[in-house]
Amino acid sequence: MSGIQGTRTYPGAGDTSDLKYPLGTRLREALTEARFHQLFGGEEQEPELPAERRFPRLFGLWRLRTRACSGTGAWRLLQALLPPLHWLPHYRWRAWLLGDAVAGVTVGIVHVPQGMAFALLASVPPVFGLYTSFFPVLIYSLLGTGRHLSTGTFAILSLMTGSAVERLVPEPLVGNLSGTEKEQLDAQRVGVAAAVAFGSGALMLGMFVLQLGVLSTFLSEPVVKALTSGVALHVLVSQLPSLLGLSLPRQIGCFSLFKTLAAVLTALPRSSPAELTISALSLALLVPVKELNVRFRDRLPTPIPGEVVMVLLASVLCFTSSLDTRYHVQIVGLLPGGFPQPLLPNLAELPRILADSLPIALVTFAVSASLASIYADKYSYTIDSNQELLAHGASNLISSLFSCFPNSATLATTSLLVDAGGKTQLAGLFSCIVVLSVLLWLGPFFYYLPKAVLACINISSMRQMFFQMQELPQLWHISRVDFAVWMVTWVAVVTLNVDLGLAVGVVFSMMTVVCRTQRVQCLALGQAEGTELYRPLRGSHKLLQVPGLCILSYPTPLYFGTRGQFRRNLEWHLGLGEGEKETSKPDGPTVAVAEPVRVVVLDFSGVTFADAAGAREVVQLASRCRDARIHLLLAQCNASVLGTLTRAGLLDRVTPDQLFVSVQDAAAYALGSLVRGSSTRSESQEALGCGK
Numbered sequence: 001m002s003g004i005q006g007t008r009t010y011p012g013a014g015d016t017s018d019l020k021y022p023l024g025t026r027l028r029e030a031l032t033e034a035r036f037h038q039l040f041g042g043e044e045q046e047p048e049l050p051a052e053r054r055f056p057r058l059f060g061l062w063r064l065r066t067r068a069c070s071g072t073g074a075w076r077l078l079q080a081l082l083p084p085l086h087w088l089p090h091y092r093w094r095a096w097l098l099g100d101a102v103a104g105v106t107v108g109i110v111h112v113p114q115g116m117a118f119a120l121l122a123s124v125p126p127v128f129g130l131y132t133s134f135f136p137v138l139i140y141s142l143l144g145t146g147r148h149l150s151t152g153t154f155a156i157l158s159l160m161t162g163s164a165v166e167r168l169v170p171e172p173l174v175g176n177l178s179g180t181e182k183e184q185l186d187a188q189r190v191g192v193a194a195a196v197a198f199g200s201g202a203l204m205l206g207m208f209v210l211q212l213g214v215l216s217t218f219l220s221e222p223v224v225k226a227l228t229s230g231v232a233l234h235v236l237v238s239q240l241p242s243l244l245g246l247s248l249p250r251q252i253g254c255f256s257l258f259k260t261l262a263a264v265l266t267a268l269p270r271s272s273p274a275e276l277t278i279s280a281l282s283l284a285l286l287v288p289v290k291e292l293n294v295r296f297r298d299r300l301p302t303p304i305p306g307e308v309v310m311v312l313l314a315s316v317l318c319f320t321s322s323l324d325t326r327y328h329v330q331i332v333g334l335l336p337g338g339f340p341q342p343l344l345p346n347l348a349e350l351p352r353i354l355a356d357s358l359p360i361a362l363v364t365f366a367v368s369a370s371l372a373s374i375y376a377d378k379y380s381y382t383i384d385s386n387q388e389l390l391a392h393g394a395s396n397l398i399s400s401l402f403s404c405f406p407n408s409a410t411l412a413t414t415s416l417l418v419d420a421g422g423k424t425q426l427a428g429l430f431s432c433i434v435v436l437s438v439l440l441w442l443g444p445f446f447y448y449l450p451k452a453v454l455a456c457i458n459i460s461s462m463r464q465m466f467f468q469m470q471e472l473p474q475l476w477h478i479s480r481v482d483f484a485v486w487m488v489t490w491v492a493v494v495t496l497n498v499d500l501g502l503a504v505g506v507v508f509s510m511m512t513v514v515c516r517t518q519r520v521q522c523l524a525l526g527q528a529e530g531t532e533l534y535r536p537l538r539g540s541h542k543l544l545q546v547p548g549l550c551i552l553s554y555p556t557p558l559y560f561g562t563r564g565q566f567r568r569n570l571e572w573h574l575g576l577g578e579g580e581k582e583t584s585k586p587d588g589p590t591v592a593v594a595e596p597v598r599v600v601v602l603d604f605s606g607v608t609f610a611d612a613a614g615a616r617e618v619v620q621l622a623s624r625c626r627d628a629r630i631h632l633l634l635a636q637c638n639a640s641v642l643g644t645l646t647r648a649g650l651l652d653r654v655t656p657d658q659l660f661v662s663v664q665d666a667a668a669y670a671l672g673s674l675v676r677g678s679s680t681r682s683e684s685q686e687a688l689g690c691g692k
Helices: 033-040 056-069 071-081 084-090 093-121 127-132 135-143 155-168 179-209 213-218 221-238 240-244 256-270 273-295 306-321 347-378 385-400 411-419 426-446 451-460 463-478 480-495 498-518 563-574 612-627 639-647 663-677 681-688
Strands: 523-528 534-536 549-553 599-603 631-635
Touching: 071 385, 093 127, 093 155, 093 306, 093 411, 093 426, 093 451, 127 135, 127 426, 135 385, 135 426, 155 179, 155 221, 155 347, 155 498, 179 213, 179 347, 179 385, 213 347, 213 385, 213 498, 221 240, 221 256, 221 347, 221 451, 221 463, 221 480, 221 498, 240 256, 240 273, 240 451, 256 480, 273 306, 273 451, 306 426, 306 451, 347 385, 347 411, 347 498, 411 463, 463 480, 480 498, 534 663, 549 563, 549 663, 563 612, 599 663, 612 631, 612 639, 631 663
Parallel strands: 549 599, 599 631
Antiparallel strands: 523 534, 523 549
């Protein structure tokens, strides 16, 4: 090993390597980390750095705050917080106004029946669905950055809110309630729903203050799609009592879907033929209209408003035939005109609804941010994820003062807005005008609307979510892991409730990432003949292997979960275990290696980060290599990993000359060391298999 520990084991800097025979008479000078900083300038340590250089992030934030206090900085901050100040001066009135107006009116017309229908999912009177279709849309138009995003009532959030409302304010066992008792029960339920909206909005505003927009990435696409598909099944089952005209208590908690099915099957003989007929006719109209809108999307100037037509026909039929009095068909009843008085939700309820507000806040932001990103990429503009947190947080918190339940961007109305020609957030204002006209003047026309029609609207709006299961075969073909995440999340959402199902899906998705990092093996590298490139030896027969030299690549983060696998792999490759190198490799056949390892090069280009446990493992490896007279070289460590290793004491075991910028430089240094360690040049070339 004397040759390896020598001073300079490579020729001068003027020499170049022979690409055909890189171990011939000429070797290029290896570039170490220390040499790199010497040539190109690095992080030179000064005796005493100024305070600004010692604390760059602190002074960077200070400079940002001072710039924001100036006039220009204040205007930029105001533009960031109020996006209309940025896009409204550049609005193309002649080209975009008509499209925004048509799209806004179209979406507003759909908001009316859909809002009342989703209010039933939230276990509140239908009029509060209209409030939730007005205030949040108005607020998001002023604060949101998604030009094509349509906000309002959303089936998933309504169902999650309804579960919280039913748990905290259950319906009395006595079936027939007086008018006063019914009003008190509705008021309590509205208060709980508003408190859930207040809590979720406050959480999103807190996330905005902490700039946690990146949290949306934890809800992967398989998790979100499985969640929406599972919720669609929950919505279908929960609306069966309304379709059949049955008055059944709403089931909550785990296995609620199966409990509801059992209750419906038990009470099936008591179903109302009139409401069953209304439901069948409504679905017979809504489902084909939805299909026509999808198939002829490009040919229709505006989508066919099937929900509005169904609402008008059902209301007229119920009024002319007196279905409410003759056949006891449940109707919407009187919709109060105007707006509710602003009222702060009962803050005493916040600790009880915190467990419900957190998943609602995460689902709201994840669905809205992902939907906004899809259309932003499609139409070549950008969104600010943290500004979206502010927009949806303020939308939920402020609207809760007007007795609204949680809201978010919606899949169906966003697609409808884009198809109708919407261009900017101005379409939301036209949508608000339509809902406002219903609240102020057109509310009495919905008095005789059967609730069974609203249940049919709920079910038909889940069409896209049901069809997401068609993507499963393709997902199986692309990634078995993502398929497993999809199925586990869907089964958890269906069997458990929505909140627990979401938690199970997120945890399982993260565990798959952890498990995949632990299954990664160290790859032995060899040099491609005629090049300076190094490729994995497994499955390749045209790579040069040098006796005594081992080049290993570890392509995964090095942390407490992978340190054991890292140690076992290195022990096997370097023969540092109890036995000899002739042993059974993990997940591989028995291999015999005659030449002991004299130099090992660790390629750390795939190690994106290392924690304290992983860094200590590398330091221990360096000590064991030194005791075994194996020369350890590290290549391509990024700044973060190198800093962690240095703080863990790596430089006490190795010298800066053993740290290299690239694998090629480390290999050149190692090959030169092995050549100098041989007795003659010819013997070196013969041993390395590179002689001519």
